[in-house]
Amino acid sequence: MMESDHKKPSYQNHNGFLMPMGFPPEGFISGINYQAQPDDIFVVTYPKCGTTWTLYMIWLICHDGEPLPVTKTLNDEFPHLEEVGQEKVINLPFPRVIKTHLPYDLTPYHPQAKYLYVARNPFDCVVSFYHHTKGFVKHYDFAEGTFDDFFECFLAGAVDFGDYFDNLLPWSEHKNDDNVLFLTYEQMKADPKKAIIQIANFLGDYFADKIQNQEVLQKVLDQSSFESMSQDQERWSSKRPAHMTPFIRRGKVGDWKNYFSPEQVKRLTKKFKLRTAGTDLEKLWIL
């Protein structure tokens, strides 16, 4: 497919950084100018890499495993910085948990703040992102777009929140920093209990103590399971038209095999190898 042939969603362009259409432009400006505080906990991801799952694990750890009531949304509890701007974040109660998809150089930084980064292999990411974009009312102009169309956008880095690798690579350079916990979606899938304990320990002693209680740990594990989170999905994303793919969709590693043509596998593998050459990310996923 020629670059010019494929259907593209529209984006908001902030000096070359692409944001979803329909996000208030002032939210981005205000968000990137937020002054990070020592006790902030940032959950940083590229879109579709397990953001909601991770945030909900944190919410459950904070609430002893009791589920988020259906009258609330996770986005209100843990706002998306570059969507809502800093006002809402400043007024959050402790622990201030902040969601962001910003790349390293745009994310507000404080040496004592904590940054939990979750990465996912780009193959499953693009499939999930395709479904997300198609189902996102703010991308109504992509309603007829196909996976092949979206794949071209992803490969060119012309998608919401920019190029996948521009997000992953700089963050991964900081993965051993004291205030960074770097997890992968695949690790979380393989051993969610371990991930919950790692996250609680990272949040601090108060949360590490909580999760030592086996009953609480089990509740967090059960409530954050794919099956449980598939219920009452308006808690995660109320913006999706009912007929669209649900937000909590497949929750699998390797779903990409149902979508990629052999040529697409070659092209994304090539880009992956090129961008991750000389880093230990090459070994992160067996592609």
Ligand code: A3P
């Ligand atoms: P799929 O579309 O591959 O199913 P984000 O929150 O960053 O937008 O990521 C969304 C992806 O995480 C979706 O992937 C979604 O299904 C998956 N996900 C959400 N909750 C999950 C859970 N409890 N277990 C496994 N995957 C989950």
